[in-house]
Amino acid sequence: MNLFGEFRKFIARGNVLDLAVGVVIGAAFGKITTSLTEAILMPSIGWLFGSVDFSNWFIRLGPIPASYEGSPDNYERLQQAGVAMIGYGDFLTQVVNFLILAFALFLLVKAVNRVLDAIEEEKKNVTDTSKSDALPTDPQLDVLRDIRAELQAMRDAPSRSA
Numbered sequence: 001m002n003l004f005g006e007f008r009k010f011i012a013r014g015n016v017l018d019l020a021v022g023v024v025i026g027a028a029f030g031k032i033t034t035s036l037t038e039a040i041l042m043p044s045i046g047w048l049f050g051s052v053d054f055s056n057w058f059i060r061l062g063p064i065p066a067s068y069e070g071s072p073d074n075y076e077r078l079q080q081a082g083v084a085m086i087g088y089g090d091f092l093t094q095v096v097n098f099l100i101l102a103f104a105l106f107l108l109v110k111a112v113n114r115v116l117d118a119i120e121e122e123k124k125n126v127t128d129t130s131k132s133d134a135l136p137t138d139p140q141l142d143v144l145r146d147i148r149a150e151l152q153a154m155r156d157a158p159s160r161s162a
Helices: 003-012 014-048 075-080 088-124 139-161
Strands: none
Touching: 003 014, 014 088
């Protein structure tokens, strides 16, 4: 098999496509969370604490260059001027962003697990999933169940005639 054929076979595997979809959705969800944190939550928290701008919370470690003409309280401008600083306000924003993302993912996984548990419970009550529109079908499992039923019937048949 040539290299292109192997690559095509690799890409056609379901788990590779699922992973790609997960990465794309995760990146989009990360952007939504960042926007929620930076545009809504952090300004709201800042408002609660008296119009505090977390992006300008920092500790200056080095001197401000003599050529610098901006505000000594502007983290972004000081950073561009090359002043050594610890930007704990940005760190605080990122921690809140992470906690929101982790909590949202927790809720998502919890909801998905609840749905999957309900589906598994319904599967226990159905002998053939291909006959149910509400349940995902596993044709291989259905065939194995049919074979098991046939073998059971064959095994029980001689004992009845004896």
